[in-house]
Amino acid sequence: MNLTLHVWRQKNAQDKGRMETYQAHDITPDMSFLEMLDVVNEELVAKGIEPIHFDHDCREGICGACSLVINGIPHGGKRGCTTCELRMRNFKDGDEIYVEPFRARAFPVVKDLMVNRSAFDRILQAGGFVSVNTGAVPDGNAVPIPKTDADRAMDAAACIGCGACVAACKNASAMLFVAAKVTHLAWLPQGKVERERRVKKMVAQMDKEGFGNCTNYYECEAVCPKNIRVEVIARMNREYLRALPKKIE
């Protein structure tokens, strides 16, 4: 099939950027969206045009590197799917497709479709961890954990930190990401020890990075490639209320 692409091109962080139109020729339905862009890039290179820059790594939906807002929806709108997993069979011959970078003040564009998501790393560094003393590996079953708690923690821990929640949120809020991290640790006995500190510090860092405030639109859960539910946000709000009167150092 043949497609018309409208792609955001931006030389560097200082450049103003603009939409450019390209044609994608002879795309097969089983290609992934990124493979389709590879084909377009081959053609651009042959013509002496700078290829479209985009982030990717594993190309199997586990690393969280790929991004892109496709026709206004991060990862293209197929539930539970990253851009690298999105197949071209979801489009029709002759379709016009808009491809833009994730947009948020906290995610500045590096080049074309690549954005800097290190704000997420700083939020994790602020509290998204469990402090342990190093030493011998503890026995696997030394700390008993109810199965349902373990399952819930695992569901939240499925977050790959891609940032689609921020890109989809009309407020560019990072709540789904931060809540997934806060709750997956708060569900487990090891994580409970530092829970007050963690939620306060991570929320503070999130605010400092310039993400928006959650207003319960729930757009984030609709685009999350790992199907993380806004339930984690409710849980984090509860964690936060619990921590509110407590002093942390």
Add this chain to the structure above:
Amino acid sequence: MSTIGLEKPRSLPAEISYASVGKKVLMAVTGLVAFAYVLGHMLGNLQIFAGRERLNDYAEFLHSLGWLLWVIRVFLFAFFVIHVWKGIQLKLENWASRPQRYVKNNTVQASLSSRTMIWTGLAVLSFVVYHILHFTVRITNPQYQKMVDDLGRPDVYSMVITGYQNNLIAVVYIIAVGLVCYHLTHGIASMFQTVGLNNPRFQPVLDKIAWTLAVLIFLGFISIPLGVMFGILQLPGGGL
């Protein structure tokens, strides 16, 4: 590029009024109080269908609370101010969080009411100002100030009916109450999520509860202007 961590931990008041999650808690608590007030106000007003005597008794009772009435008014006013102030602040910050908009915008599941909270809110704010000037301070229609019933009390019953006999006023009230209730279709469900009382099983139920309550409140309020327009509620003596 920002650094990691805060220089020092935020104090409790700072958390509540500056942290994103804290501000939302303020919105939810003040929104809940406003919602409870709106519900109570609607139920109180419905007494108009029980006749002039009953409504004027109720009004007299409220005014007989004296200083307590003023405590309630000041308390409600403070909550309302916080709600409006934080609502506007949240919205301004949220706009600033995405300086560059998408060329192609799309919405998957966010409801229209959730996306228009600031506009329904600001419309409600201007209505509340008018409403207070109209029926509480009575300066838009000063003739209300002279209305008294047979016991010489302020005749709230006749005031309301005279008010709604003006079709323009009646329509403004119907639209305004519609906006309040539309604000509530998102608001009622949203405040549960904000204070952490939500899960995937409860959420669809919560949305239905929010819509049902909002529609009931809407019907309760508009029954009065509609009652006047259709002649079910009439001035004492039946005259105009």
